[in-house]
Structure formats: structure tokens, C-alpha cells
Amino acid sequence: xxxxxxxQVILDRLGQEQKVxxxxxxxxxxxxxxxxxxxxxxxxxxxxxxSVRGGAVPHSxxxxxxxxxxxxxxxxxxxxxxxxxxxxxDGQVVVFDGGTSALLIAQSLPKDLHITVVxxxxxxxxxxxxxxxxxxxxxxxxxxxxxFVTIGNDTVQFFKKxxxxxxxxxxxxxxxxxxxxxxDFEESxxxxxxxxxxxxxxxxxTLEKLGTAEAYYVCPTDNLSVIVTDQSSDxxxxxxxxxxxxxxx
Amino acid sequence: xxxxxxxQVILDRLGQEQKVxxxxxxxxxxxxxxxxxxxxxxxxxxxxxxSVRGGAVPHSxxxxxxxxxxxxxxxxxxxxxxxxxxxxxDGQVVVFDGGTSALLIAQSLPKDLHITVVxxxxxxxxxxxxxxxxxxxxxxxxxxxxxFVTIGNDTVQFFKKxxxxxxxxxxxxxxxxxxxxxxDFEESxxxxxxxxxxxxxxxxxTLEKLGTAEAYYVCPTDNLSVIVTDQSSDxxxxxxxxxxxxxxx
DNA sequence: ATTTTTTTTGCAAAATTATGCAATATATTT
DNA sequence: AAATATATTGCATAATTTTGCAAAAAAAAT
Numbered sequence: 161x162x163x164x165x166x167x168q169v170i171l172d173r174l175g176q177e178q179k180v181x182x183x184x185x186x187x188x189x190x191x192x193x194x195x196x197x198x199x200x201x202x203x204x205x206x207x208x209x210x211s212v213r214g215g216a217v218p219h220s221x222x223x224x225x226x227x228x229x230x231x232x233x234x235x236x237x238x239x240x241x242x243x244x245x246x247x248x249x250d251g252q253v254v255v256f257d258g259g260t261s262a263l264l265i266a267q268s269l270p271k272d273l274h275i276t277v278v279x280x281x282x283x284x285x286x287x288x289x290x291x292x293x294x295x296x297x298x299x300x301x302x303x304x305x306x307x308f309v310t311i312g313n314d315t316v317q318f319f320k321k322x323x324x325x326x327x328x329x330x331x332x333x334x335x336x337x338x339x340x341x342x343x344d345f346e347e348s349x350x351x352x353x354x355x356x357x358x359x360x361x362x363x364x365x366t367l368e369k370l371g372t373a374e375a376y377y378v379c380p381t382d383n384l385s386v387i388v389t390d391q392s393s394d395x396x397x398x399x400x401x402x403x404x405x406x407x408x409x
Numbered sequence: 410x411x412x413x414x415x416x417q418v419i420l421d422r423l424g425q426e427q428k429v430x431x432x433x434x435x436x437x438x439x440x441x442x443x444x445x446x447x448x449x450x451x452x453x454x455x456x457x458x459x460s461v462r463g464g465a466v467p468h469s470x471x472x473x474x475x476x477x478x479x480x481x482x483x484x485x486x487x488x489x490x491x492x493x494x495x496x497x498x499d500g501q502v503v504v505f506d507g508g509t510s511a512l513l514i515a516q517s518l519p520k521d522l523h524i525t526v527v528x529x530x531x532x533x534x535x536x537x538x539x540x541x542x543x544x545x546x547x548x549x550x551x552x553x554x555x556x557f558v559t560i561g562n563d564t565v566q567f568f569k570k571x572x573x574x575x576x577x578x579x580x581x582x583x584x585x586x587x588x589x590x591x592x593d594f595e596e597s598x599x600x601x602x603x604x605x606x607x608x609x610x611x612x613x614x615t616l617e618k619l620g621t622a623e624a625y626y627v628c629p630t631d632n633l634s635v636i637v638t639d640q641s642s643d644x645x646x647x648x649x650x651x652x653x654x655x656x657x658x
Numbered sequence: 659a660t661t662t663t664t665t666t667t668g669c670a671a672a673a674t675t676a677t678g679c680a681a682t683a684t685a686t687t688t
Numbered sequence: 689a690a691a692t693a694t695a696t697t698g699c700a701t702a703a704t705t706t707t708g709c710a711a712a713a714a715a716a717a718t
Contacts, residue, residue: 163696179411182674192698197675213674213705217413285531285552298559300549300567303534310547314567318549321563412706431664441708446665462664462715 166191166199174209174218181215236366236390241265243409244328244388247362250274252325255354256284258309258347259330261364263287269294278324280315280350282308297322304347311346319353327358331365333372334387336400339380341373348376360385367391381406415440415448423458423467430464483513485615485639490514492658493577493637496611499523501574504603505533507558507596508579510613512536518543527571529564529599531557546571553596560595568602576607580614582621583636585649589627597625609634616640630655 166189173180182200186193204211210219241264248254251274256262258281266277266287277288280299288294301315329351332342340363342348355361355378363384370389386407398408415438422429431449435442453460459468490513497503500523505511507530515526515536526537529548537543550564578600581591589612591597604610604627612633619638635656647657 178417179414181411194675194699195697198697201676212411212413214411217411282531282534289554292554296552296554297563298547298549298552300547300559300563303545303547305538305541305545310549314546314549314570318563442664443709444707447707 163199166196167203170196170199170203170216171208174216179215179217185215237261237264237364238268239390240364240366240388241268244362244364245269247326247386248273248275252276253278253322255279255319255322255324255327255329255358256281257328257330257351257354257364258284258307259332259364261330261366262328265328265364278319278322280310280318309347309350311350315350316353319350319357322357324358325360327354327361329355329361329363329384331363331369331387333369333374334363334365334381335371335373336381336397338373338377340378340384342376342378343374345376348378351378355379355383363387365389367395370395370397410438412448415445416452419445419448419452419465420457423465428461428464428466432463434464482509482615482617486510486513486613487517488639489613489615489637490517493611493613494518496575496635497522497524501525502527502571504528504568504571504573504576504578504607505530506577506579506600506603506613507533507556508581508613510579510615511577514577514613527568527573529559529567558596558599560599564599565602568599568606571606573607574609576603576610578604578610578612578633580612580618580636582618582623583612583614583630584620584622585630585646587622587626588629589633590623591625591627592623594625597627600627604628604632612636614638616644619644619646 166185169189170180170185173185182193182196185196189196200209200211200216203209204216204219207219209216237260240261244265245268248269253276256266256277256279258279262279263281263283266284269288269291271291272293273291274293276295276297277284278297278299279285280301285296285298288296299310299315299318301310301318302312303309304311329340331340334340340351342351361384363386365387367389381401381404384401384406386409387401388409401408415434418438419429419434422434431442431445434445438445449458449460449465452458453465456468458465486509489510493514494517497518502525505515505526505528507528511528512530512532515533518537518540520540521542522540523542525544525546526533527546527548528534529550534545534547537545548559548564548567550559550567551561552558553560578589580589583589589600591600610633612635614636616638630650630653633650633655635658636650637658650657
């Protein structure tokens with residue numbers, strides 16, 4: 161029996177059931193479980209299914225939905241979130257960026273904090289639902305379906321109307337020379353507006369973001385007041401920022 | 410049994426029930442509560458549900474969980490929603506009011522309709538998440554926590570920027586002499602802005618709303634093009650509107 | 659403040675998967 | 689057709705993950 165035939169059988173079954181087991185397939189096709197396992201691995205590499213312990217399940221395709229990206233760096237980002245909370249005080253007006261870093265901060269926000277939140281992110285609003293003492297100002301604009309933030313000129317103009325105390329800025333890439341950059345033009349525009357209107361910018365960056373750059377320019381590193389990262393140990397790179405008067409946490 | 414199968418069971422249950430319990434699931438799936446707890450934790454990390462003490466509740470980090478307390482007139486409003494759908498055509502720019510009437514329309518919206526929606530309501534956006542061909546423009550402003558709409562001057566200004574084809578307007582109270590009125594000043598302001606910018610206004614009113622009035626003025630009846638109600642039988646009151654050139658459905 | 663319940667954490671047993679290796683089958687070259 | 693190279697398969701073993709249990713910690717309830 162050809163390997164391709166087994167592939168077909170496996171995929172057919174997955175088309176009908178929601179799962180396949182190593183043992184069953186092994187018995188059905190008269191090969192060892194190892195073989196089936198290798199088959200599944202190969203199919204998984206092609207993205208045709210998802211290999212799981214004990215078998216396989218249909219691969220849920222589709223481009224990165226908002227929910228998926230959340231799990232990525234979660235530990236590191238959670239660490240960052242906790243550190244960043246120290247900067248928030250009662251009475252402040254705070255901008256929350258649309259990224260997942262800021263989202264985790266919103267998630268950890270104490271219920272008794274009295275602040276005004278300015279944001280363009282629906283998930284943030286959703287999380288702040290229960291916080292009675294948080295006033296929310298939402299930036300209008302065109303809705304970006306996959307990340308649930310608003311963008312465009314309206315959004316930019318909205319941020320320009322305020323003078324918030326703090327901006328919690330999720331960082332895609334940051335580089336000592338090239339400054340802060342991001343992968344999307346319109347989101348970069350919005351970030352820039354947030355930054356320029358705020359008195360103080362707190363950058364939220366996992367270590368892997370440091371020293372990288374992307375296509376669209378957001379702002380120079382000078383605009384940042386604080387960079388919050390997930391590691392306490394010192395890197396040489398930290399010193400470059402410190403010399404610029406940026407506080408590293 | 411695959412771990413993924415348990416995941417599926419848990420998520421399925423959450424799709425139907427409002428919550429799931431560790432104990433029940435443990436018994437149902439023949440695994441320890443610890444395992445269920447870990448499953449829930451994993452699903453929670455992916456944002457597929459929210460882990461709570463003793464079990465889990467539905468939750469997406471995207472919108473989705475703006476709880477709609479629209480039990481009141483649901484049947485009548487559903488009737489209205491279906492009727493109102495006839496007015497929506499591909500290519501139109503449509504304003505959705507923040508009320509529950511408009512919400513039900515959004516819920517019944519065909520997936521293949523190509524329209525641009527302008528709204529100040531989070532629940533509307535949440536419902537439109539899956540509609541690929543609907544572009545959403547969201548009005549920024551101050552967030553009203555209990556109804557999840559934005560209000561205030563920013564919201565008003567946002568609507569003034571457009572010239573939508575249709576405005577789907579939920580009606581609190583309408584009176585042949587006094588016009589359309591509502592119970593909240595700021596919401597009235599927003600409604601007025603929606604109405605004034607739109608070419609055509611479709612009023613959504615259950616019968617009990619007819620002939621009543623409230624504290625804050627929204628607009629005269631002249632501004633309405635169509636009134637959609639939940640009864641086909643004719644009332645004398647209908648004729649008054651018809652004489653004014655308003656179509657009754 | 660105390661009791662009860664639930665969650666977290668460490669740990670060991672069981673199950674699953676990855677890896678190296680030898681045997682077999684398949685393809686390619688001469 | 690024979691020889692050689694390449695790929696596939698099954699098995700043993702090592703590494704990893706999952707799972708349930710028990711104790712400690714934390715959170716509600718009283």
C-alpha cells in the first residue's frame with residue numbers, strides 16, 4: 161500500500177469525523193502506529209491537519225484571528241503587564257494601544273482604579289466592562305476586522321483631541337537606531353497619533369522585539385519615557401537606551 | 410479519548426449553557442477535576458472561554474460578550490427586524506442605531522450582503538464580526554457602560570461626516586404631534602445626528618411605542634420615511650402618518 | 659476570624675512521541 | 689539485469705507530555 165493511499169484514508173476520515181486515532185488507523189491500514197504517526201506528522205507539516213497527542217484533528221485554517229495571537233508570548237507579556245501596572249495612578253488619563261500587550265494590562269487592571277481610558281480596541285473595552293471606576297473614551301474610525309481595532313484618519317484625529325498622561329504602547333519592533341517600527345501602515349499612523357498626544361509613553365516590548373525593525377516607521381526611541389520588558393537581567397542594549405534617558409524596567 | 414475531544418465537549422456545552430462546572434465535566438468525561446481544570450486553563454489561554462471559580466463561562470477576547478438584555482419585546486422586534494431587512498440593498502451605507510431593535514436586524518443580516526455600516530453600538534459590531542462583506546465604521550466617543558454605545562459630542566460629530574443612504578432608528582416613543590422622543594438627553598442628541606445626516610430614516614417601533622412621549626426631543630415625524638411596526642392590521646393612527654407621506658409597514 | 663471550598667503546586671506513574679538503527683522495499687544508474 | 693542509492697517501515701529506547709493524587713496556598717463563605 162502506497163503512502164499516498166494512507167494519506168487519503170486519513171484525510172477522508174478527518175473530513176467525516178472530527179478526529180482520528182493512531183491505534184485505529186494502525187489497525188485499519190495494517191501498519192505500525194509509528195508509521196501512522198509519521199504520516200500524520202507529514203500531513204501536519206503540509207498544514208492539512210493538526211497533529212495531537214493520540215491522533216489528529218482537522219486543522220482550523222484561516223489567517224491569524226485575534227484570539228490565536230494572544231497565546232503566543234503570554235507568559236512574557238503577563239510579566240510586562242504586571243510591571244506596567246505600577247505606572248497607573250488614580251485620576252490619570254491613559255491610552256491603551258490595540259495590541260495584546262496592552263490587552264493583558266487591561267486584564268490585570270485592579271477593579272478599584274479610577275482612570276480614564278482612551279483606546280481604539282474593542283477587546284479592551286470588553287475587558288473593562290466590569291470596571292465601574294474606569295471611564296472609557298473610544299476612538300471611532302474604520303474597523304479592522306481581524307484585530308478589532310479602529311484605524312484611519314478618524315481614529316488619528318480622535319487621539320489628537322486629548323492630552324493623556326500615559327500611553328501604553330505595544331511594540332512590534334524597536335531598534336536603537338531605527339526607532340519603533342510596525343508591520344502595518346495604518347496602525348503605525350494610529351500609534352504615532354497616540355504617542356504624540358501623550359505626555360509619557362510606556363513601551364511594552366518582549367525581549368525578542370529588541371533590535372528588530374519592520375517596514376513602517378512609528379517614532380524615534382526618544383519619544384519613549386519607559387521601556388518595560390520581561391527580563392530583569394541586564395543586556396548591553398539596555399545601556400544604549402538608558403543613555404538616552406529612557407528608563408528600563 | 411483525545412484531549413481535543415474534551416475541548417470540543419467543553420466548548421459545545423458552553424455554546425448552549427451559560428456555564429460549565431468542573432464536577433459535572435469531570436463525571437461526564439471520566440477524568441479528574443484537575444484535568445478539566447487544566448483543559449479550561451488551556452482553552453482560556455487561547456481565549457476560547459473564561460475560567461472562573463468552579464468552572465468556566467463563555468468569553469472571547471474579541472467582542473462577543475456584550476450581554477444583551479433584550480428579552481423584553483423580542484418577538485415583536487424580531488418581526489420588525491425581518492420586515493426592515495427588505496430595505497437593505499447591496500452597496501448602501503447604513504446607520505444602525507444603538508437600540509435593541511437595530512440589534513435584531515444586525516442579527517438577521519444575510520451573510521452575503523455588501524453594505525457599509527455606521528454605528529455607535531458595540532453589540533452591533535460584535536454581531537457583524539462574521540460578515541465578511543460588511544465594512545464597519547464606528548463612531549468614537551464616551552462609552553455608556555450599561556448599553557454599550559458611545560455618546561457625546563464626538564459621536565455626534567462622527568455621524569455628521571457621512572451621508573448614509575439609510576438610518577435604522579430604534580424608537581422609544583413616537584407621537585403624531587410631539588414627534589419622536591427618548592428618555593436620555595445624550596442619546597437623543599446622537600439619534601438626531603444620525604437622522605439628520607441620513608437620506609432616509611426607517612423607524613423601528615413596536616405598537617406600544619406609538620402615541621407616547623418622553624422627556625427629550627429627537628425629531629419631528631416629518632423626518633421619517635418609513636415606520637416599521639409589528640402589526641399589519643390598520644389602526645386609525647396609521648392614517649395620520651400616511652397623510653404625512655410616511656410609509657407604514 | 660474561622661471554616662469551607664477551590665485553585666495551585668510538586669511529584670510520580672502512565673501514556674505518547676521522538677530518535678537511532680536495522681531490515682525491507684522502491685527507485686535510479688550503469 | 690545487476691548494482692547502488694534512496695526511502696520507508698518496524699522495533700527498541702529515550703525523552704516528553706499527560707494525568708491523577710496529595711499537600712499547600714488562596715479565595716469565598718460563614
